[in-house]
Each structure stands twice: as C-alpha cells, then as structure tokens.
Amino acid sequence: MNSPALVLTSAITAIAAAITISNAVPTEPAATAEVDRAAEAVASAAADEIAEPDEPPAPPPVPKPVPAEFTEWIFKASAECGEVTPGHLAAQIYAESGFNVNAVSYANAQGPAQFTPGTWETWGVDADGDGTRDPFSIPDALTAQARYMCHNLEMTHDAIASGRVAGDPIELALAAYNAGFGAVLRFGGMPAGGEYSTQTQPYVEKIRALEHAYSEFLAYLT
DSSP: OOOHHHHHHHHHHHHHHHHHHHHHOTTOHHHHHHHHHHHHHHHHHHHHHHHOOOOOOOOOOOSSOOOHHHHHHHHHHGGGOTTSOHHHHHHHHHHHHTTOTTOBOTTOOBTTTTBOHHHHHHHOOOTTOSSOOOTTSHHHHHHHHHHHHHHHHHHHHHHHHTTSOOSOHHHHHHHHHHHOHHHHHHHTSSOOSTHIIIIIHHHHHHHHHHHHHHHHHHHHHO
C-alpha cells in the first residue's frame, strides 16, 4: 500500500490540476462539474488510504502461546542437536506442563520439562550460571530437556540400525522421554498396553500433532 504522505501528495496534485482546468473553462458548467467530481473522488480515495492502514497479521493458532520468558531458551536449547527443533521443544513443554514453571506431577516430576528427581540427578544442568541445577528454572530445565532428547535420539538411531527396535526415531525418543528407553527396547519400538497405551502413546501423538503449529508460532515471534 502507498504511504499516506504519498497518497496525500498525489491527491493534492490532482486537485490542483482540476482547479487549473476549471479556471481555464469557466463558461463550460458541464466540464466544471465533471472536474469537481473527479477532484472529489481523488480526495475521497486519499482519505480512505490514510484512514485504513494494513492490519498486522494474527499469530498462528496454538493451544497456548509460548510465554515470552520461554522463547529465548527454546531457541538456545534447540541448538543441542539438529533433530530437536524449537517447534518440537515447545510442543513437548506444552504437553508436559502447559508452560507451568511450578508444575509438579503425582509422580513428583518437576518443573516445565517434568523431570523426576532421579532423572534430574543425571541430566540436570546449570544453564544460566547461577550456581544451581534447578528443574524449576526455565534455562536449566529446557537445556536439560533438549540434551536428554538428543541422547534418546542417538540411542534410538543406534537401536534402529542394529535391528533392536523399529519405528520413527523422533516418536521413539519421545516415548523414551516419557517411559524410559528400557521400555522402547523391551517392546522393540513404541511401547503398548496398559499405561503405555493410555499415557505414552497419546503423549507422543499430541506432541507430533502440535510441532508444526508451534514452529509457525515461534517463527511469527521472530
């Protein structure tokens, strides 16, 4: 769209030309009326252009927007390995805690990435350099989440290559995050039956279904 200043300048030029023509033919009422109508049309169009600026595009729809305090660390954490994308991390955090920093589950999984104390003992990091490894800290939790997922992916690729498991590497790595890699090995792929069917599989499906939407949402923010 043309800028308001450019539109207004064009309108003034057109009106000035119309006045000049009108003055040049004062004895022609029909011609004068035609010029007046043209000038009014130009002025009206200019006013419309100035009064109706383009609306900014709406953000892509997601179940819950990524809070601002998460965005920087989602992008930083995604640099841990190429297969763990910002969209994947955001969808996984939403599935784990709904971006609730203070979340604690019935199994005592803690923080936005829902690490149990035992798993945090192994994977917890001090990403923000404050001297503590805190599962309730966004920098620490998201960095640990990405590293744990990258580790699961590495193990999954090795297991697929050796024929011990079959399936989509990302989905099996997500299942391992939720249920442990031992469950993936025992089932030779996606765990099934009991809580694996009611919790682990829906967890994986939910994240995969939301990855693209969260990728687009994060791209919109940048």
